[in-house]
Amino acid sequence: MNLDKSVLLLCKGFPPTIGGVETYSEEVARAYLGDGYAVTVLTQTSSPAGWSERDYPEGRLRHFNTGPGSQLQVFGRMLLAFRRAVREANPSWVHATTWKPALVHMAARSRLPVAVSVHGREVMNTPRPLRPAMRRVLRRSAGVVAVSTSTMAQAEKALGVPGPVGQWRVAPNGLTFDELARTSADHSRAHQEPVRLLSLARHIERKNIHGCLAALADIERHGSLDFEYRIAGSGPMTDELRQLVIEERLEHRVTFLGRVPDAEVPELYRWADVFLHPHTHVGEGNDFEGFGLVIADAMSFACVVVAGDVGGPTDFVRHGTSGLLVDGLDHRSLVDAIVAAAENSKSGNAMGRRARTHVLDTLSWHKHVGVVADAIGAAA
Incomplete structure (x- = not known):
């Protein structure tokens, strides 16, 4: 299929609204541009x-915002x-960056081929009436594109039939700070401690x-590592974490x-020697690490990562080579992994350099949208 260079994106959200799906949608749009x-x-x-135009370094896109309203009102405006x-734009195909906006394509009875991105949580936590x-x-x-093999497995499970239908592909996300990471100075420090x-x-x-703090408390008691730990972000456990400290x-x-x-954020990655993200599948109902973008971003700045051994990061973290994968619920394993990552960093940072x-x-986002286009083309 010889795809025309025109694509229509259906997005649940988009910047300036802040969120993971919003950021993904903008990165995809910029990659297409x-x-x-x-x-x-x-x-x-x-x-x-209403309608507007937005300028990016890659080019100009046309943008329609439904504005506020009930779900029915928003859906109706997006359908129109x-x-x-x-x-007006004569697109040759449609890319829905999550499954719900693709309902607009269905309601319009459009014959344009459509690709749907799957991230993980949105298919695992779909309310029963919407399944x-x-x-x-x-x-x-025409194409379903999952951001990791773990996410693909969840999407196939949610579909409820043996095996996928149509063109199903895995397309890893790109990096948030690709250009900054590529031009970042060599990740080495004159002072190895803390x-x-x-x-x-x-x-x-x-x-x-909380598991990281428990592990570090054990490390502190044994005096096995001189360290400084910075915790960025917020959420419902912040007060509990402060009390644990x-x-x-x-x-x-x-x-x-x-x-x-x-x-x-890039300056934080440049500052860090070791990035701790030993995620688990515990909590928040049906949830898991669909990709792990902050882990990949930390790797792009040559941090040694300690990540959970479940979900999307298992696609790009090679245990012992480009990072360490650990059972976040195993206290002893987490302690050992943190110490090992610190020692690797102090002894030349070979693991961090390989990760970068x-x-x-x-x-890359360029490769990501390339997989989407290939899926559409293969389905034609």
């Missing part, structure tokens, strides 16, 4: 309602905008920051940074 596509985005976000975009609609969207899609540890995550149970007498070792603006090379070579 960079590849020479004409891009139209239909979404609901916090910008002024979809029909207008099809008439038939979700399955119908996935079955009818070892600098960093976590950047929402403060919820499955992110397992006091109980474990780690106040002189641990600093809470709160929510860090995106522009300041690996993710910069394999993870």
